[in-house]
Amino acid sequence: MKFCIENFGCQMNDHDMEKMASLLAGEGMQRVGDAKKADVVIVNTCCIREKAEQKFYSLMGRLRAVKEKKGTIVGVTGCIAQMEKEDILKRLPFIDFSLGPSNIHKIKKAVDRAMCNEPLLDFSENGCRESLLIRPGYSQESVKAYVTIMKGCNNFCSYCVVPYVRGRESSRDSRDILQEVAALGNKGIKEVTLLGQNVNSYNNKRDDISFPELLREINGIDGIERIRFVTSHPRDLSPELIDCFGGLEKLCEHIHLPFQSGSDRILKLMNRGYSSDEYTAKVEALKDRCSDIAVTADCIVGFPGEDEEDFRKTMDLIEDIQFDGIFSFAFSPRRFTVASTMPGKVPQSKALERLHHLQKLQREITLSKNRAMEGQTIEVLVEDVSRNSQEELTGRTRTNKIVNFRGPQTMMNRLVEVTIAKGYANSLKGEGAKLKEVQAC
Ligand code: SF4
Known part of the structure; x- marks a missing residue:
């Protein structure tokens, strides 16, 4: 029996997709990339932004036609499943099952039930621990892995x-x-990314070790060469965690630290729990501790009530911090949220205009930072053949920048040292790649 998973959203969703794929493959099912060739199609959804939700419903329209033609089993998992609960059947009456994110461990049961025409709808929170404990299988060629540590x-x-x-x-x-990270190290995984919606508040209740202590333990695990984590909340960036950068040799010099707005008035309306000065002070502390650290962030423009002065403060913060990259979005109201009913809606055309200015500024900053790397020799973990050219390999620096360079296939999945020949807005061009392990001998 063949299955296909269509996935939307963040790294946590990618990871959930791999967990479900492992469970089904473990039951003898074969994964395919094309929904038309599958007997079972699972759509793992995201509802963080309106656009992802619109894309999901348009995909479901196409899958309905596939189902009518071939009798394919179609199921929905993830955030939209959880948000809609049983109501999902009103809009998508043809689906065969729907599971919230805490119930993805029941995926095989859902498929089995669908084959007997007994739709499984499960949105309970009780399975949270079981869904966290699923370990996806990684192929022999994998060099990077994700580990969910909180949700x-x-x-x-x-x-x-x-x-x-x-x-x-x-x-x-x-x-x-x-145990999971040690098993990954034994299997040849070199880079591990710890995942959580609010990863640095891991075990805030303090009934287990703290997040910095967890990082220190992972730093001592054989085989693992690089540690990353996403996504962090600025308020939970403690001095102990800041100290880990530059202190733990395997912790990569990169942090993704969403700031969302440079205006304190808007940050308050967003209920973010910090001011722009507090955010800036934390980034300065990170840079003092680890001068090479790359800082990326998320930012929303056009939040209800945002005026030109608020937007100027956001642009000032970007100029001040000189981020390595920003994921920026125009505000879109989401169901259930307080902001969806706030007054002061910013017209879409105004929000898009601000977004355009912000992205232009950030492109210039990223380009100038990437150009400043020209001539430097840096470590790259080789991940794949480049999308631009079959003759080039691609990988990432410890600061999470993409580097494309010419090199033999034997460098695949290895740590190499590359000299940066050219910095572009979205990537770096490298040359003179040498295996790092060989040099160390
Ligand atoms: S910290 Fe805020 S933005 Fe991040 S997941 Fe929690 S509620 Fe959402």
């Missing part, structure tokens, strides 16, 4: 639907995480 969020930022669809924070037992 959910208690912050209730006024624009965000996550606490409503992913529930409250729940952290995994550190012993289980460390």
